[in-house]
Amino acid sequence: MSQAATRMTQPDWHPDTARAAIAAAAAAAAAKPAAMRAAVAHLETSKIQQVFEAGFGVDNLLPLWVGESDVNTPDFICRAAYESLRAGEARYTHKRGIPELRHAIKTYTDGLYGLDLDVERISVTQSGMHGIMMCMQAFVEAGDNVVTISPVWPNIVAAAEIMGGEVRQVPMHLEDGLFRLDLDRLFDACDENTKVLFFCSPGNPTAWVMPDDQRLAIRDFCRQRGIWVIADEVYHRLVYDRPVAPSILPDIEPEDRVINLHSFSKTWAMTGWRLGWLVHPPEMGETFGKLLEFSNSGCQAFLQRAATTAITEGEPFVQQMVEYCRVGRDIVSQHLNSMPRVRLAQPTAAFYAFFAVDGMTDSLGFALDVLHKTGVGMAPGAAFGAGGEGFLRICFAKSPEMLAEAMDRLRPVLS
Amino acid sequence: MSQAATRMTQPDWHPDTARAAIAAAAAAAAAKPAAMRAAVAHLETSKIQQVFEAGFGVDNLLPLWVGESDVNTPDFICRAAYESLRAGEARYTHKRGIPELRHAIKTYTDGLYGLDLDVERISVTQSGMHGIMMCMQAFVEAGDNVVTISPVWPNIVAAAEIMGGEVRQVPMHLEDGLFRLDLDRLFDACDENTKVLFFCSPGNPTAWVMPDDQRLAIRDFCRQRGIWVIADEVYHRLVYDRPVAPSILPDIEPEDRVINLHSFSKTWAMTGWRLGWLVHPPEMGETFGKLLEFSNSGCQAFLQRAATTAITEGEPFVQQMVEYCRVGRDIVSQHLNSMPRVRLAQPTAAFYAFFAVDGMTDSLGFALDVLHKTGVGMAPGAAFGAGGEGFLRICFAKSPEMLAEAMDRLRPVLS
Numbered sequence: 001m002s003q004a005a006t007r008m009t010q011p012d013w014h015p016d017t018a019r020a021a022i023a024a025a026a027a028a029a030a031a032k033p034a035a036m037r038a039a040v041a042h043l044e045t046s047k048i049q050q051v052f053e054a055g056f057g058v059d060n061l062l063p064l065w066v067g068e069s070d071v072n073t074p075d076f077i078c079r080a081a082y083e084s085l086r087a088g089e090a091r092y093t094h095k096r097g098i099p100e101l102r103h104a105i106k107t108y109t110d111g112l113y114g115l116d117l118d119v120e121r122i123s124v125t126q127s128g129m130h131g132i133m134m135c136m137q138a139f140v141e142a143g144d145n146v147v148t149i150s151p152v153w154p155n156i157v158a159a160a161e162i163m164g165g166e167v168r169q170v171p172m173h174l175e176d177g178l179f180r181l182d183l184d185r186l187f188d189a190c191d192e193n194t195k196v197l198f199f200c201s202p203g204n205p206t207a208w209v210m211p212d213d214q215r216l217a218i219r220d221f222c223r224q225r226g227i228w229v230i231a232d233e234v235y236h237r238l239v240y241d242r243p244v245a246p247s248i249l250p251d252i253e254p255e256d257r258v259i260n261l262h263s264f265s266k267t268w269a270m271t272g273w274r275l276g277w278l279v280h281p282p283e284m285g286e287t288f289g290k291l292l293e294f295s296n297s298g299c300q301a302f303l304q305r306a307a308t309t310a311i312t313e314g315e316p317f318v319q320q321m322v323e324y325c326r327v328g329r330d331i332v333s334q335h336l337n338s339m340p341r342v343r344l345a346q347p348t349a350a351f352y353a354f355f356a357v358d359g360m361t362d363s364l365g366f367a368l369d370v371l372h373k374t375g376v377g378m379a380p381g382a383a384f385g386a387g388g389e390g391f392l393r394i395c396f397a398k399s400p401e402m403l404a405e406a407m408d409r410l411r412p413v414l415s
Numbered sequence: 416m417s418q419a420a421t422r423m424t425q426p427d428w429h430p431d432t433a434r435a436a437i438a439a440a441a442a443a444a445a446a447k448p449a450a451m452r453a454a455v456a457h458l459e460t461s462k463i464q465q466v467f468e469a470g471f472g473v474d475n476l477l478p479l480w481v482g483e484s485d486v487n488t489p490d491f492i493c494r495a496a497y498e499s500l501r502a503g504e505a506r507y508t509h510k511r512g513i514p515e516l517r518h519a520i521k522t523y524t525d526g527l528y529g530l531d532l533d534v535e536r537i538s539v540t541q542s543g544m545h546g547i548m549m550c551m552q553a554f555v556e557a558g559d560n561v562v563t564i565s566p567v568w569p570n571i572v573a574a575a576e577i578m579g580g581e582v583r584q585v586p587m588h589l590e591d592g593l594f595r596l597d598l599d600r601l602f603d604a605c606d607e608n609t610k611v612l613f614f615c616s617p618g619n620p621t622a623w624v625m626p627d628d629q630r631l632a633i634r635d636f637c638r639q640r641g642i643w644v645i646a647d648e649v650y651h652r653l654v655y656d657r658p659v660a661p662s663i664l665p666d667i668e669p670e671d672r673v674i675n676l677h678s679f680s681k682t683w684a685m686t687g688w689r690l691g692w693l694v695h696p697p698e699m700g701e702t703f704g705k706l707l708e709f710s711n712s713g714c715q716a717f718l719q720r721a722a723t724t725a726i727t728e729g730e731p732f733v734q735q736m737v738e739y740c741r742v743g744r745d746i747v748s749q750h751l752n753s754m755p756r757v758r759l760a761q762p763t764a765a766f767y768a769f770f771a772v773d774g775m776t777d778s779l780g781f782a783l784d785v786l787h788k789t790g791v792g793m794a795p796g797a798a799f800g801a802g803g804e805g806f807l808r809i810c811f812a813k814s815p816e817m818l819a820e821a822m823d824r825l826r827p828v829l830s
Contacts, residue, residue, distance in 0.1 A: 032641035033610070035672065036553045036702060043705045066507055073505040082497040090488045090687035092481055126541060126689070129712045137577055138451045142557060158709045162552055164579075195448070226447035257450065272505035274541075274711050287451060290458045294573045295710070296689050297544045300718075 039161055046154050047383035051367045055377050062406045065377040067204060068271040069351070069397030071324065074317050077268065080309035084302035093301040095292045096285065097124025097277070101304045104311045105262075105277050112236075113250050121254060121281065123288040124304060126296045127274040128234050128263035133159045134291040135259055138284075139195045139228050140165035147189045148198040149181055151205050151354070151384035151391070156198055156232075165195070171387025172208065174356060179208040179345050187221055197222055200232035202245050202349030205384050205393040209245055209349050219251055219258070226257065234263040234276070237318055239349040240326050255281050266351070267318055268310040275299060275307050321397075325351045328396035328403050335407035339414040351397040354381070356390050357414060363389055374409040454579055461569050462798035466782050470792050477821045480792040482619060483686040484766070484812030486739065489732050492683065495724035499717035508716040510707045511700065512539025512692070516719045519726045520677075520692050527651075528665050536669060536696065538703040539719060541711045542689040543649050543678035548574045549706040550674055553699075554610045554643050555580035562604045563613040564596055566620055566769070566799035566806070571613055571647075580610070586802025587623065589771060594623040594760050602636055612637055615647035617660050617764030620799050620808040624660055624764050634666055634673070641672065649678040649691070652733055654764040655741050670696050681766070682733055683725040690714060690722050736812075740766045743811035743818050750822035754829040766812040769796070771805050772829060778804055789824040 034041070048065055055061055096102070102122045109117055125131040132155070140146060142164035148156055150169035157167045168189045172179045190197065197218065201210035222229045231248040239245045252258050263276035280288060292298055310317075332353045336342045344355040360366050363380035371377055381391030396403060449456070463480055470476055511517070517537045524532055540546040547570070555561060557579035563571060565584035572582045583604045587594045605612065612633065616625035637644045646663040654660045667673050678691035695703060707713055725732075747768045751757045759770040775781050778795035786792055796806030811818060 033607075035641075035699075037556050039556070040553050040702060040706070043702075043709070045701070045705065046708070049708075068506055072503045073500065075501070078497065078500040078505070081500065082493065085488065085493040085496065086490070088487045090493070090685065091483055092686050126711050130710060133710050138455050141452050141454070141579060155709055155712070158705070162706070162709060164556060192448075270505065271507050272716055274713075274715055284450075286460070287455060287458075290460065290573070291455070291577070293461070293464075293544075294458070294570055294577060295545060295548050296541050297570070298689075300689055301687055303715075 039164055043158055043161065044154075047364050048154070048379045050364065051371060051377060051380060054368055055371060058371060058375055060375045061377060062375055062402055062409070063377040064394040064396075064398065064406060065379045067352070067395050068265070069269055069321070069324070069395075070399060070402070071269045071321065071397070073269050073273070074314070076313065077270070077306050077310045081302050081306035084305035089301040089305065091301070093298050093304075095289045095298040097122070097299065098301055098304045098308075101308045101311075104308045108311050109249065109279070112244050113247055115249060117279065118254060118282055120285050121279050123278045123280065123285065123292065124299055125276045125278060125292070126299050128232070128261055128265065128276040129155055129159075130274070130295065131259075131261050131276050131278045132156060132230070132232075133162075134288060134295065135196065135228070135230055136160050136163045136165065137291055138287055143193060144195045145191070145193050146196040146198060147186065147194055148385075149186065149200075150386045151381065151388035152198070153200065153204050154383055154385065157385060160196070169386035172206065173387065174343060174345055177343075177345055179203075179206050181210070181214060183214055183217055186218075190221075190225065190227060194225070194227050196228045196230055198230045198232065200234075202235040202239060204235065204350060205352050205354040205379070205381070205388070205391075207345070207347035207350040207352050207354060209239075212246060215246065215248055216251060219248065219256070223256060228257045228259065230259045230261055232261040234261065234266055235350040236262070237267040238322060238325055238351055240322070240329060241348045245349055249279060255283070257281070264307050264310060267321065268314050269317075269321065270307070270310065273303055273307070275303055325397050327400055328398055329353070331400055331403045332394065332396045332407065335411070336414075339411060341414050351395055352393050353396055354391055354393045357392060360390055363392060367392060370410070370413050374413065376406045376409050454576055458573055458576065459569075462779050463569070463794045465779065466786060466792060466795060469783055469786060473786060473790055475790045476792060477790055477817055477824070478792040479809040479811075479813065479821060480794040482767070482810050483680070484684055484736070484739070484810075485814060485817070486684045486736065486812070488684050488688070489729070491728065492685070492721045492725045496717050496721035499720035504716040504720065506716070508713050508719075510704045510713040512537070512714065513716055513719045513723070516723045516726075519723045523726050524664065524694070527659050528662055530664060532664075532694065533669060533697055535700050536694050538693045538695065538700065538707065539714055539722075540691045540693060540707070541714050543647070543676055543680065543691040544570055544574075545689070545710065546674075546676050546691050546693045547571060547645070548577075549703060549710065550611065550643070550645055551575050551578045551580065552706055553702055558608060559610045560606070560608050561611040561613060562601065562609055563800075564601065564615075564618075565801045566796065566803035567613070568615065568619050569798055569800065572800060575611070584801035587621065588802070589758060589760055592758075592760055594618075594621050596625070596629060598629055598632055601633075605636075605640065605642065609640070609642050611643045611645055613645045613647065615649075617650040617654060619650065619765060620767050620769040620794070620796070620803070620806075622760070622762035622765040622767050622769060624654075627661060630661065630663055631666060634663065634671070638671060644673045645676055646673060647676045649676065649681055650765040651677070652682040653737060653740055653766055655737070655744060656763045660764055664694060670698070672696070679722050679725060682736065683729050684732075684736065685722070685725065688718055688722070690718055740812050742815055743813055744768070746815055746818045747809065747811045747822065750826070751829075754826060756829050766810055767808050768811055769806055769808045772807060775805055778807060782807060785825070785828050788828065791821045791824050
């Protein structure tokens with residue numbers, strides 16, 4: 001029934017009545033509170049996600065946009081989860097992680113860096129993302145700010161914004177084939193409302209490894225100011241010029257305001273398992289216990305059993321994974337370096353090539369166009385905040401065949 | 416080395432120097448920002464958790480404090496998870512849930528209540544708790560308040576407080592063997608800063624089922640004020656006087672500000688799996704997608720496969736579970752009703768007996784004392800906020816043998 005017809009069936013309809021009704025409805029709408037917080041209404045959908053969704057239905061898709069390998073989780077890890085399930089370990093459990101896993105993480109970390117970590121400093125999380133969100137819950141509220149080195153994973157920014165915080169991004173610059181950070185700019189961005197300084201090394205998306213002197217300077221600056229450092233080290237094992245990436249852990253005292261962020265996703269091909277861990281000051285254990293209780297009430301014991309198996313028996317797999325990524329890295333960098341429009345900092349860690357394309361000013365539009373022309377899925381640099389526009393990111397933790405095919409398809413559009 | 420000895424080896428030590436150093440340290444400590452937000456520093460450890468921890472090392476423990484059964488997750492559900500893992504479904508997946516599970520939830524819900532739900536209204540969460548936390552993130556910030564019917568699960572209060580909100584609890588009263596809610600008091604507790612009205616029916620800890628007229632009155636009141644209703648229905652299947660508990664879903668329009676909260680934990684004996692779902696207005700789908708992305712980045716696809724199996728093939732198991740709990744309910748209520756100091760509202764749903772003990776004014780102290788004397792673990796009523804003191808909660812989703820033994824041990828202390 002048309003609107004006009006509806007009106008005619010209402011005997012008391014009259015222009016004045018209608019105007020009064022519209023005014024009343026408008027007043028009611030104005031009086032009704034907003035459906036949600038402005039901070040949440042303004043959250044942006046990630047530009048990676050936008051390209052990803054444009055890829056549904058694309059033929060012969062080569063998906064290099066997301067940060068995960070095409071290697072399956074090894075079966076010895078999967079079996080450990082099932083055996084634990086069969087043993088009935090599917091009940092509520094320790095909020096901060098089963099003791100076996102926390103001890104296994106201690107032993108693993110001690111072995112990597114020559115430490116003797118207090119187990120009280122380790123809390124198991126439902127992914128690296130969950131660890132970040134709990135940190136923002138603990139440290140950030142309206143009026144506070146978080147300073148990050150960028151280009152940066154957009155989820156860091158969103159987590160701080162959900163808590164009402166402002167995010168200040170200090171961009172690195174690609175210069176003579178290397179990403180470079182200006183520490184003075186970083187420290188100038190901090191003020192008395194800065195609660196967190198976040199960095200990721202080895203970096204996503206840049207594959208940048210923070211120099212030792214900068215890491216120590218950040219530690220000293222934040223120690224003096226009482227600013228929390230979140231050191232995201234989820235790519236610590238994916239490194240091609242040394243056995244393990246430099247960590248902030250050997251540099252700090254237990255009571256320093258430092259959160260060391262980790263994930264099972266990248267090292268053990270467990271992206272879909274959603275498990276990670278934090279190393280934090282011992283006195284933060286109780287707080288993270290509560291934040292775990294009030295977010296997921298503790299991670300699945302049977303998945304934690306599998307993670308324990310991964311970290312204690314997975315070393316041969318990790319070596320294979322590093323070699324797999326090294327081969328991918330070599331294929332991708334050799335090809336990209338031969339394309340005239342491309343500038344690439346040779347990745348010595350992580351599993352990303354983050355490269356500048358001369359003349360490209362709209363990386364989202366470019367990535368969408370290339371996706372439709374070639375079927376190659378790339379993440380637009382603009383997704384990674386300040387300093388990201390003009391770049392594209394591809395993940396090279398893929399088979400040599402897929403990477404070679406992707407490079408062949410990209411050559412015409414990047415030359 | 417003693418402090419005195421240390422001092423003597425420092426040639427420049429002098430009382431004035433020491434006083435100056437102490438003053439400087441105090442000034443530095445005062446200048447240093449607080450380690451964390453006041454709202455998080457003030458979070459209370461749950462009193463259930465306090466009794467639980469006191470239970471480590473107790474001989475012959477009968478643990479009736481936590482809300483979970485002693486029935487293992489059925490193997491056909493566990494196997495579905497392992498088969499999915501072996502098929503390689505351990506990668507990043509749909510943020511709001513795999514399509515198979517969202518459709519299975521739609522079919523299940525449609526069947527229970529005679530609806531035709533839009534799948535767009537369904538989002539899969541990493542537990543009921545995770546669903547609650549995302550609601551608080553979406554709706555609540557400093558200056559806002561959340562009104563709840565109490566006694567209430569303490570985690571609801573904590574989630575609102577983490578977001579900076581104030582929680583107003585409106586207690587029910589046990590009268591003539593029934594819990595009763597005064598709607599006028601509930602509505603009087605709401606003001607222009609009320610963003611959420613939370614209730615749980617069937618209730619934890621009370622096992623209370625909200626009368627139909629009160630549910631409709633709450634719907635109308637909140638619809639008019641633009642207040643979000645969170646209707647926690649995780650105990651919807653554990654009901655002993657009808658096939659399914661009354662739900663708010665058939666009463667509402669899709670666009671009403673209502674979140675219907677669910678969990679796989681109780682119905683399918685999957686407490687340790689950490690999976691649940693929300694039914695929400697269709698236009699909230701994008702928001703929950705973002706909040707999922709920025710909290711756990713989507714739940715494990717292989718666990719969601721198992722949940723799909725549970726909800727589509729688990730109906731015979733659910734019937735067994737209801738019968739198991741009904742037997743437990745009968746044992747517990749028969750015994751408790753014969754104990755002179757006990758007053759119990761006969762539970763017609765959920766799996767809790769929440770009973771008053773005459774003369775008990777400190778339920779935490781009493782529960783700790785009984786734990787040490789008898790080995791029976793109970794949750795103190797004070798854990799559940801306003802109106803909870805003077806009560807104890809036990810979970811009766813346990814074997815008849817364990818429950819009978821627990822009742823025998825409790826009789827002397829409750830008589």
